[in-house]
Amino acid sequence: MNTPHHHHQPHGCDHAAGQAHAGAHEHVAGGSSRKLLLALVLTGIMMIVEVVGGLWSGSLALLADAAHMMVDTLALLLAVVGAWMATRPADARRSYGYGRMEVLAGFVNALSQFVLVAWIAWEAVMRLRHPGLILSGVMLVVAVAGLLVNALVLRTLHGHAHDDVNLAGASLHVLGDLLGSLAAVLAALAIRWFGWLWADPLLSLLVSLLILNSAWRLLRKSAHILLEGVPDGLDTTEMESSLRTAAPGIRDIHHLHVWQLASGSRMATVHAELDEQADDALVLQSIKRLLLERFEVRHVTVQIDPGACPDPSGDCAGHAHR
Numbered sequence: 001m002n003t004p005h006h007h008h009q010p011h012g013c014d015h016a017a018g019q020a021h022a023g024a025h026e027h028v029a030g031g032s033s034r035k036l037l038l039a040l041v042l043t044g045i046m047m048i049v050e051v052v053g054g055l056w057s058g059s060l061a062l063l064a065d066a067a068h069m070m071v072d073t074l075a076l077l078l079a080v081v082g083a084w085m086a087t088r089p090a091d092a093r094r095s096y097g098y099g100r101m102e103v104l105a106g107f108v109n110a111l112s113q114f115v116l117v118a119w120i121a122w123e124a125v126m127r128l129r130h131p132g133l134i135l136s137g138v139m140l141v142v143a144v145a146g147l148l149v150n151a152l153v154l155r156t157l158h159g160h161a162h163d164d165v166n167l168a169g170a171s172l173h174v175l176g177d178l179l180g181s182l183a184a185v186l187a188a189l190a191i192r193w194f195g196w197l198w199a200d201p202l203l204s205l206l207v208s209l210l211i212l213n214s215a216w217r218l219l220r221k222s223a224h225i226l227l228e229g230v231p232d233g234l235d236t237t238e239m240e241s242s243l244r245t246a247a248p249g250i251r252d253i254h255h256l257h258v259w260q261l262a263s264g265s266r267m268a269t270v271h272a273e274l275d276e277q278a279d280d281a282l283v284l285q286s287i288k289r290l291l292l293e294r295f296e297v298r299h300v301t302v303q304i305d306p307g308a309c310p311d312p313s314g315d316c317a318g319h320a321h322r
Contacts (some may be wrong), residue, residue, distance in 0.1 A: 034168055039153045040076040043069055046149045053142030057135040060127045061187045062142055064120045064204045065180035068211075069146075071116050072173040076239060080271055081105070085239070099262035100226075107222040109169030113176070113215035120208040127201035134200060136192035143184035150178035173220055176211040183207045228259035231266050243270065247286035249278025258297065266297040273305040280304050 047069035054062035085101035138209055157171045183203035190199035221232075230236055236258055243253040252273040260266055272283055284302055291297040 035156050036076055036080045038156055039170060040073065040080055042149055042153050042156075043076055043177070043289065044073045046146055047073055050142055050146055053138055057137075057139040057142070058132055059134050059139040059143075059184065059187070059200055060123055061184035061200045061204045062139055062146075062179065064123065064207075065143075065146060065177060065184055067119060067172070068116055068177050068180050071112050072170075074112070076170055076173065087295075096261055099265060102262055103222050103225045106169035106218060107226060109173060110215045110219035110222060113172070113211055113218075116176075117208040117215070119214045120150040120204055121164050124201040124205035124208070128198055131201075132208055134191055134197060136188045139184065140188035140192065141183055145189055146181035147178065147185055150174055154178055158206045168219055169222075172211075172214050175214065175237050176207070179207045179210055180204070200257075225262075229259050231260045234258055234266075234295060239291075242290060242294065243272070243287060246290045247279075247283045250283060251275050251278075255303070255311070258295075261299075265299070266295070267299040269296045269301045271303045271305050271309055271311075273309060 047066055049252045050062050050066035050069060053059075054066050081101075085098040085271070088098045090097040131258040154171065154174045157174060167242055176305065183206065184200075187203045190196045236256060240253050240256050243256070250272055253270060255269070255271040257270070258266065270287065272287060274280065274283060284304065287302050289302050291300050
């Protein structure tokens with residue numbers, strides 16, 4: 001039988017793989033950072049315009065959108081910092097680097113949306129009970145300007161990876177801004193043409209419900225990654241079954257763990273129990289190739305078991321975890 005421990009992954013291989021992963025992630029995060037910075041500048045400027053316009057016209061829809069933009073400015077700033085932190089290399093205390101900062105930023109962004117929705121809802125109810133004078137002309141001009149700026153920012157952020165929760169969080173905020181600006185435009189037209197003062201708080205309330213739904217989805221997604229859940233679209237049962245036939249000589253596959261460090265960076269660890277005649281190096285190469293080509297898992301740690309699983313826990317029954 002081949003000596004199993006001679007074919008384990010060397011430390012240098014892991015280090016090189018880690019550097020390659022960090023370099024690829026740095027390229028993605030660098031592009032994200034530039035988009036987020038532009039979005040931050042545009043959103044900050046428009047926030048100031050809407051604060052002035054909202055106070056001048058007396059419109060809740062404008063003030064709500066301005067408040068949303070204020071939260072967005074802080075959220076985008078957090079996202080920029082998160083994207084920058086994700087490019088920092090690994091160190092002695094953080095062997096995987098800071099890639100998960102973007103997930104944490106997305107999680108905080110989602111939580112901030114819940115606070116914002118509660119504020120808008122409270123103000124809307126108060127305005128419905130006690131409507132006030134609104135200057136529809138000023139409101140309309142500012143709302144249209146906000147709509148155009150938000151559309152530009154959303155287009156700038158468009159096209160991000162589907163699992164980039166940092167850009168997804170920023171896009172969620174900007175989408176909420178765009179809906180808020182659209183609501184302000186409609187409310188301004190309703191007040192100007194029909195004198196419906198209630199349209200301003202009512203449309204603000206409806207927009208807050210749309211934001212709430214999107215915020216909940218982002219919160220669940222980012223929390224799933226932080227809890228090291230199995231990445232969306234992966235079936236660990238199918239993966240384990242495929243690994244058992246990845247190469248000749250594989251007797252059993254167990255201790256399979258699959259998770260996601262950050263956006264698109266799938267990782268896995270697995271134990272492979274081999275027959276005595278198995279070629280350890282061939283098995284190791286086959287497992288890595290299968291996980292990369294079929295399941296897009298780029299960072300894999302494989303433990304070759306020369307017979308029964310040596311772990312003292314006794315939990316080697318071939319079940320997939322996480």
